[in-house]
Amino acid sequence: MLLRSCLVVFTLLSWGAAADPENWRGEWPNTDFSRTSVDSWAEILSGGPPRDGIPALDNPQFVGTDDAQGIGAREPVITVEIAGQTPRAYPLRYLTWHEIVNDSIGDVPIAVTFCPLCNSAMTFDRRTSAGVLTFGVSGKLRNSDMVMFDRETESWWQQALGQGIVGDMTGVRLKLLPSWMESWQEFVTRNPEGLVMAEPAYNRSYGRNPYRGYDSSARPFLYNGELPPHGVRPLARVVRVGTRAWPLARLAEVGEVREAGVVISWRAGQASALDTGKIAAGRDVGSIRVRDGQGRDLAHDVMFAFAFHAFWPEGEWMLGAQ
Structure with a gap:
């Protein structure tokens, strides 16, 4: 046990030493590391793959539902x-390996994203004050969540927040679109x-x-933060709305x-x-829809409890009757 603890401490110290912009500039020559909202560079870890080691997809092709092959009935898709x-489905059988899809539906440029380590699946509007951005996978993690980057300014973005955390776009928030x-x-x-x-x-x-x-x-992979309160299992799924x-x-x-002004429904059938x-x-984890009182779909996320607590430490846990 002592040897294992020493190895963990050594690994954490190694991560902290490596978490320095001077060690990243060769891979990120155009990123402005002088601008950041991150308290400590040690929060950002390498997930293993390098920049674009997980290749995001641009301008994907689509087929009709009758022509789709190989997708199991219970397989999850992001709708x-x-x-x-025309409604579009983005199967997780593809997003698990690519994590980001840069697409356009009509005149709306979108980024469909999935972070497997947080189970976070969100769709963003790619339009910003700097123009339409195109996103890639940096290979970095913060609180076990994917750090995206945009190819136009090479700023880094926290996927769970949809917010720039390093570079010219620090503090900018992407518009979160309803998807499920x-x-x-x-x-x-x-x-x-x-x-x-x-x-x-x-x-x-x-x-x-x-x-x-x-x-x-x-426990989550490459996560060293505080675990959720109320005895909630770290990798239990929660529905986050705001x-x-x-x-x-x-x-x-x-x-x-x-x-709290929302209607959340659950039904069985999603793997x-x-x-x-x-x-x-x-195993069946079911599907949820989140709507307002008028029946309109609301932007939300279904993520692991540890990630919610990491990014919303003061957030409210809707546990029901205690």
Whole structure:
């Protein structure tokens, strides 16, 4: 045990020593490290792959639901529905390996993102005061969450926040668009004429989960922060709306809650993308929809509890009757 503790301390000290802009400038010559909202560079760790080692996708191709092949009925997809446009599904069998898709729906340029380590799936409007940005995967993590970068200014962005944290765009927030994770079958049933992202032209084991058993782990990968309060398991899923979090387990038990001006509904049928080695065989974690009192979809995230606590330490836990 002592040897293991010493190795952990040595690893943490090594990370802290490596977390220095002077060690990053060769890979990031155009990033302005003098501008940042990060308290300590030691918060930013290497996730393993280098810049673009996880290749983001640009201008993806789409096929109709009848022409899609290989997607299991329970496999999760990120659904984006923009008024006046054909609904689109972005399967996690692809996003698990690419994490970011730069796309446009009508005249709206979007970035569909998925951080497997936080289970965070969010869609952003790519329009900013600096123009339309194109995002890539930096290979860096903060609180185990993906740090994105934009190719136009080479600023770094926190995916969970949709906010610039290093460089010219520090402090800028991207507009979060309503999107949600649901099963492929749910998408097809509701949108038989919908579109689904076609399989990318990369040599990847699409449909396989490289994070096998991750969402049953006791601790997150490369996370050294405080664990959630109230006895909530660190890798339990929560539905985040603004600064509030509803445990998915509570929603699965009651089916629907109407609180704090939102209506959150749960239904069975969606496989976890972070359970078994084959995504389609993952255990059922269900799907949720978040709407306001008028039935309009609201922007939200379904993330792991540790990530919510890390980025919203003063956030409100909607645990129900105690």
